[in-house]
Amino acid sequence: MIKLGEMMMILDLHRQGLSVSAIAKATGADRKTVRKYIARGLEPPAYGPRKPRQTVIDPFTSYLRERVARYPGLTGSRLFRELKDRGYSGGYTAVTDFLRDIRPAAAVQGFEVRFETPPGEQAQVDFAQFQVVFTDEPTTPRIVWLFSMVLGFSRLIWARFVVHQDLPTVLRCHVAAFEALGGSPNEVLYDRMKTAVIGEAETGGIIYNRALVDLARHYGFHPRACKPYRAKTKGKVERPFRYIREDFFLARSFRNLDDLNGQLRHWLDTVANPRTHATTRRIVSEAFAEERASLRSLPLAPFRSVLKLERRISREGMVSIGGNFYSVPDATKRRTVEVHTLAQEVRIFEDGLLIAAHPVLEGTHQRRVEPGHRKMHHRPRRHPHHDDGGTLRGAGDKVAQRPLAFYDAVGRAMAQERTQERRP
Numbered sequence: 361m362i363k364l365g366e367m368m369m370i371l372d373l374h375r376q377g378l379s380v381s382a383i384a385k386a387t388g389a390d391r392k393t394v395r396k397y398i399a400r401g402l403e404p405p406a407y408g409p410r411k412p413r414q415t416v417i418d419p420f421t422s423y424l425r426e427r428v429a430r431y432p433g434l435t436g437s438r439l440f441r442e443l444k445d446r447g448y449s450g451g452y453t454a455v456t457d458f459l460r461d462i463r464p465a466a467a468v469q470g471f472e473v474r475f476e477t478p479p480g481e482q483a484q485v486d487f488a489q490f491q492v493v494f495t496d497e498p499t500t501p502r503i504v505w506l507f508s509m510v511l512g513f514s515r516l517i518w519a520r521f522v523v524h525q526d527l528p529t530v531l532r533c534h535v536a537a538f539e540a541l542g543g544s545p546n547e548v549l550y551d552r553m554k555t556a557v558i559g560e561a562e563t564g565g566i567i568y569n570r571a572l573v574d575l576a577r578h579y580g581f582h583p584r585a586c587k588p589y590r591a592k593t594k595g596k597v598e599r600p601f602r603y604i605r606e607d608f609f610l611a612r613s614f615r616n617l618d619d620l621n622g623q624l625r626h627w628l629d630t631v632a633n634p635r636t637h638a639t640t641r642r643i644v645s646e647a648f649a650e651e652r653a654s655l656r657s658l659p660l661a662p663f664r665s666v667l668k669l670e671r672r673i674s675r676e677g678m679v680s681i682g683g684n685f686y687s688v689p690d691a692t693k694r695r696t697v698e699v700h701t702l703a704q705e706v707r708i709f710e711d712g713l714l715i716a717a718h719p720v721l722e723g724t725h726q727r728r729v730e731p732g733h734r735k736m737h738h739r740p741r742r743h744p745h746h747d748d749g750g751t752l753r754g755a756g757d758k759v760a761q762r763p764l765a766f767y768d769a770v771g772r773a774m775a776q777e778r779t780q781e782r783r784p
Contacts, residue, residue, distance in 0.1 A: 367397050374398050416450035417458055424455070428462055433606040437635075477512035480654025483545040485509050485534075487525055487553065488601040490609060496616045504617065507533040510600055511545065513654075514647035515637050517600050517628055521620050523724050524682060527571055528667060530555045531703045532720065534575055535663055543655025544579040549586055557585045574665040580656045600632075607631070617723050667701040671708075677733070681706055683724035687733045688716050 366387060373383045380398070384391045420443050427434060427442070436456045440448075443455065488506045507529070508519040518537045522529050538544045550556040556572055566585045568576075576583050608627045614620040633644045640647065671679045673695055678685040681699055686706055688697065692715060700707040701720075708716040718728050 370394055370397050371401070415454070417448070417454045420446065420448055421458060424458060425462060427611070428459065431610045432463070433602075434610055435603070435607045438607045441631075478654070479513045479651040480543075480545055480656070482512040482547045482549060483509050484512065484549045485556075486551050486601070488605075490521070490605070492614060492620065494616050494620075495613055504620070506601065506604065508600060508604070509533075509537045509548075511541070511648065511651060514642075514651045515600075515640060515644050516541070516648040516651075517604075517632050517644075519600075519604065519624060519628065521617060521624065523617065523722070525553070525555060526682065527555045527569060528682065528701045528703070528720065531571060531575055531663070531665065534579075535703045538579055538658060541655060542652055543657055544581050545655060547582045547584050548576070549584050552585055556583065571665050571667060575663060578659055578663045578665070580659075603632070663703050665703065669699050669701070670696055671699050672696050678727065678729075679708060682720075684721040685727045686716065686718045686721075687727075687729040689730075689733045690735060 366389065369387055370383055370389065373386060378386070380391050380394050383389075384394045387394070423443070423446070424439060427439060436452070436459055439459065440452050440455045448455075486508060488508070490504050490506055491501055492504055493501050504521045504523060505525050506519055506521050508517060510517050518540055520533055520536065522533065556569060557566055568583050568585075572583060604624075608624065608631075612623065614623065633648070636643050637647075671681065673679055673688055673692060674685075677688055677690060677692070679688060679697065679699065681701065686708065688708055688710075692710055694710050697715070698709045700709065704720055706718045706720055707714060708718075716730060716733065718730070721728055
């Protein structure tokens, strides 16, 4: 097989009118070869398949295929970290290029208008549902809720898994988030969750839960409800839910709720908040350091809003609140008591008097018994042969034994008294 340059020379000499013998003599090719290429004309050369080259990601492709097949939602950054733990020395782009080939194509969506907020202006709050099987209870699937607060400017995420979506839980999560952030924003945006929004007034205004309004006044922020059926209004908090689910929650195991939240805090501190945000192109924690100065200062006094309700005391001397059980003293007389639920404390009252105070328990089916509430006074049992000096006891008790002379003297005294009574 001759080279492309030699073939071009043969064809060029043929166009100039040279004979086959002259072309063969000029090029050094055989005359049969010259005739073949003159007859064939100019054709692209045919090359065989190139032998594939070994790349740095090749030893890890089977692992990536298995992970994507089992957990399609895992993010590229999560898988990149897993490969690095397994010795991968290549770049992030090689991983995402390979994932792009093995993932199904995403549906095409319309364009969205993005609204950015200045530092300290807004935070977005919402809940998302997760189903988990804790290794401490391997046969019982559990529903947990992720409370998330995202600052609009820096995109910093504060989040916690909880068992309930009730109002005390919402208040506790707000308080914990503000304390962790070191302040509160000017505005907090909510979905139309029942714990925040009660309804709409006839004039078109939003009616917020009274306890949430008390919380807003205490910390100095304005509650704001997004428009109905406009979840994208809260895009800054909706997208992190998917990010947390795919980059943190999937393909992990958790012993219990405390372990779940412990792993979440570690992931937020080491992965989510130190990352470069895809939209702002800034490191989240560095942007938050700039935003923190614009947050409202925390109030000096703790938040003490009270939610009041009545509860009955069980036969075990326990009161059920939020799926958990709290003790009352043994001396409690009434069967119904008044419970005041604060953000961090449960207080129990009998006839207006405080009889018990407990820290709020997370989770469900937990019991807390204050040691001082169980003071059972047991009467000491006497030895069956004990002589206490002649005290008569009830049925079945023994009567103290006396000498016969004692009973003889008693009989003579009684007879003498009767004789005196008969005399006129």
